[in-house]
Amino acid sequence: MKTNKVFLLTAVLSAHLSFAQFAKIVDKDGYVNLRETGDAKSKIIGKINSDEIVYVFEPDQANQNWLNVDYNEKTGGYIHSSRVKYIESYEVIPPMVRDENKAVFKSGNIKVDILTRKFNYKENKKFFSTSDYNGQKIEDQYKGQLIWGTDGTIPQTQYQSITVQIGDQKIKIPNKEIENLFNVNNEMTNCYFDRKNDTLYITMLNSDGAGGYVALFRIVKGEYKDRVLKMPF
Template structure:
């Protein structure tokens, strides 16, 4: 049974590993997610404009009208490192891959991690077969079973000169971060996209902000 569970987990993680990140841009402000790749199939969810999600980019099927998407159940990815999402289909005309957005070059938005060396500081560590699986009950993004080398001390975000207050809960599980990332703007949203890694534990993180604060944090592991 344990081997079966492991195979299922690896399959799901590989599915997201081969996926890319996108948003939707729809004149109605949302698009429907269908159970199957056709317009008569049951609607299982609705994606609003500027919500980030994963999709499968299969160039061999570039002429198809529907694309498989993975939608996180939690808008801030506050669960485990195993991706927690639902699957469905949306019409390709609604899909907007992040790399197709215009890079943001303005001065109204700034984003920066304040980094420091990792320190355990009496936090409780969970292990499995000797590998570090959680610190203080949270997943350890950015490592492959070892203790991290760097952690985020603070997240500095300003929009139109106003500093946003970002809770530590949204960055305390992110490790091996750098201040190398891409920034995009879509509507009133600023989107930050990057890869972080210790060399083996690669993961992607997408931040979506408005002037009112953090709207979404999408985090995914890679195989």
């Protein structure tokens, strides 16, 4: 029953996020202006360099060519749609297996293996730290990092490993980059490859229902580059 409930909540969240998605900034000037509203005459409130990753929400209601984007915790605003390349528009690396224990993606000489496992809270309780929210103690950090995927609940699952094989190159995403990501949903994981720039993207939508988050991992020219984590609403 619990599994069905989580699946239903994830499905609802997925429907809500039918447009929202990751995108890369692409601008011949090397950067794009971030504006306060969806208008070319609006105040410039920041700049985002080309190749940086943003999370795109729905277009401006008054002008569909302007997108509401989130860049980091302090930077959000509007950019023109001509300045982004959606990650899902790149070549899809299809899934071979996607279940509660693993996800495997393969195309040609590219293979992605994602292993997950049940989370043992009793053994790992010592790695949690708490903060005070209105007089209530909340576990909000795991091994010194912000917890993703829970809403005050005990984590049920976590990533065990994520490895990528591109030709004869094998890349493992560092444990530090995945150990604080919980309640994994492999069914909502996808892989895309930008052949022109030799860049592999792995995207996820994970949730326990209320504690939803999206993640993107980037492998560039055979080396792990970075991750991007967002609250998708």
